Amino acid sequence: MPEPARKRRPYAPRVPMAERREQLLDAALTIIDRDGYDGVSIDAIAREAGVTRPVVYSAFDGLGPLLTTLLDRQQERALAQLFAALPLDAAGDDPVAVVERATPALHAMVLADPVTWRAILVSPVTVPDVVRDRIEGDRERVRAVIEQLVVGVLGESADAEVLAHGILALLDHFGRLVLADPGRFTAERLTGVIGSMTKAWFA
């Protein structure tokens, strides 16, 4: 029988830096989706990607920069999806109609890319600082957009800041419900509730 000889690990496929970086970002996202932000480490990412840690260090300066880069990528995807689904140009329209169009659109958006949205919605506070600051910053930008919508519809009299916080909190939570149990929390139910709340407000 031959020597045990399992001395050297088989070489991972050689890959140019740019591609390796993408692959590592994908690995990080997979871990976040499967194990939460707790599970993310240089070590875990290397294992997930089938390489050793120095490979990761040669592609990124550490966990913080890696996650920042990942967030850059996901941010672009998420905000594009979100602003496509939000009724940004509906200044004068009937609010009920607007809401009853936007709600199913948001529902579909979340289910169409659950990995992206889970990483954003199911992450609120106890995550690495880089990530938290980034997500909070984006959330604040979205909230400002909603606040403008509120002002546009209700005028200056309402407490638009607090209302926008409330609306975003509702959207967040309904998003989490959809991700957690899509069969239970359907577009119809959510649209029904949000629609009747809107009707109550304006009718």
Add this chain to the structure above:
Amino acid sequence: MPEPARKRRPYAPRVPMAERREQLLDAALTIIDRDGYDGVSIDAIAREAGVTRPVVYSAFDGLGPLLTTLLDRQQERALAQLFAALPLDAAGDDPVAVVERATPALHAMVLADPVTWRAILVSPVTVPDVVRDRIEGDRERVRAVIEQLVVGVLGESADAEVLAHGILALLDHFGRLVLADPGRFTAERLTGVIGSMTKAWFA
């Protein structure tokens, strides 16, 4: 000059087990409040309490049981505070009046014991499993109570489950706002927004 001689660590005050346990729970809560659930470990708790790890192990069987005990204690405090502030017996009353009494009460409750409430509100998902399951369980119980209130007020026709989710999400988020910036998000503003939402619904 005397020998360096800093061989032995000064003894921590000797304390009976029951008291030590309380002290360790307080240390854990302090850490959670300051560093989040990520920072909690047997080691960190021992350091925070000014003792060594074996002391912690002699008081609890490990981190899980310690946190469970802490949750038992905090749960009692929190639910007592919450059900005192919630209008559980207001089945027939005017909803607007009920809400305008309950909102300032909840606001005061959160600010009166911010450490307890931060640990509950600012913790949603990425926390030790024992803690998450526990908090989620309690949240679900509270949500069920709210659902009953909704049914009592709106009847069976409404989608009480989803509405209760929405209401709890609003309460959660407004609680976080108050904890994050008490000067900005006052009882008056929150009561104003919640009151006008309620008025819109029922008027």
Add this chain to the structure above:
DNA sequence: TCCATTTACTACAGGTGTGTAGCATTCTGG
């Protein structure tokens, strides 16, 4: 006062993660 009990500490063995230096392999262009 002295000893048994209670309480606390030291020390060790083992696990996982970080970051880096130096070596091995593969690939590419002349």
Add this chain to the structure above:
DNA sequence: CCAGAATGCTACACACCTGTAGTAAATGGA
């Protein structure tokens, strides 16, 4: 075909955490 540049791996030095066995100090009652 054969450098040298890319790319990947091994190995090491730390750091921090878990649990536990053995030892030292404080306390209280006989």
